[in-house]
């Protein structure tokens with residue numbers, strides 16, 4: 001109840017005056033949340049545009065009506081069953097709705113009320129809690145058994161585990177992050193899932209890469225302004241600043257340049273961010289394509305109905321009941337780069 005009230009307070013902050021104190025804000029937020037749950041149509045898009053997000057959002061990103069509506073509702077809970085296990089798992093834990101067919105059949109929206117972390121299936125490593133669109137990033141990477149991948153910003157391993165699973169525990173995934181505590185959590189999760197085809201290393205994002213290995217694929221799931229997760233973390237709407245966006249875009253480009261240097265000829269690079277700002281999405285993707293003639297753009301399939309293809313990359317759009325707002329772009333390092341040897345990515 002307490003966490004629900006606090007989340008509602010930040011979700012509806014634009015409708016009250018924080019100077020009046022927390023309690024009146026919490027009370028009015030709870031009422032607004034209840035009204036929105038029953039009658040969302042009473043909140044016109046223009047009202048959401050003006051109050052649900054800070055004004056700078058509209059300068060940096062194209063906020064769709066569906067995304068704005070998703071921000072005011074409680075977010076959907078998604079779980080990732082092990083490959084091919086979605087149907088069976090749904091039957092065993094109940095109250096699950098698959099996102100679709102094929103790989104999307106392993107992405108289940110959980111609509112029940114039990115604490116999933118306490119289930120036998122969770123403790124046996126039969127599923128992970130993972131946002132729908134984060135799961136789609138794994139499908140878009142499409143690693144093959146026996147390949148070698150690098151998950152450069154692995155964090156607590158949501159996508160590392162998915163890649164390792166899609167590779168059927170064969171080949172190798174290098175997982176790096178600047179935060180040791182996140183990698184420690186990754187190792188605990190991998191042990192629970194019985195996945196061993198990975199190596200975890202600290203990496204600060206500098207020129208000294210965690211390994212000299214050259215990869216079939218590199219995923220850069222980069223730190224970002226996280227607008228696409230504002231429905232899950234409503235307080236973040238009010239703490240992120242537009243100047244952070246510009247700084248993050250520089251970091252993202254730097255991480256990508258390092259990733260290019262770690263690709264085998266023919267290797268694939270996948271860039272993912274859970275944000276909507278143009279600076280961190282299309283501008284970064286177009287900037288890298290422009291800078292690095294050894295890269296060729298790879299078109300990405302529209303893996304879900306929420307996917308929208310553009311020449312710069314694929315949007316996975318946030319909507320009520322859906323996944324995080326995300327942007328994904330991909331490239332292949334050309335097999336022969338000798339003719340371009342003097343024109344590679346600029347030195348770091």
Ligand SMILES: C[S@@+](CC[C@H](N)C(=O)[O-])C[C@H]1O[C@@H](n2cnc3c(N)ncnc32)[C@H](O)[C@@H]1O
Pocket residue numbers: 134152153154155156157158159160176177178179182203204205206221222223224251
């Ligand atoms: C979007 S999160 C990764 C989420 C993770 N891939 C997952 O699926 O669970 C971005 C990660 O980048 C890491 N990070 C931030 N700055 C970094 C840098 N300069 N070099 C390497 N990692 C960095 C953060 O610690 C964070 O874990």
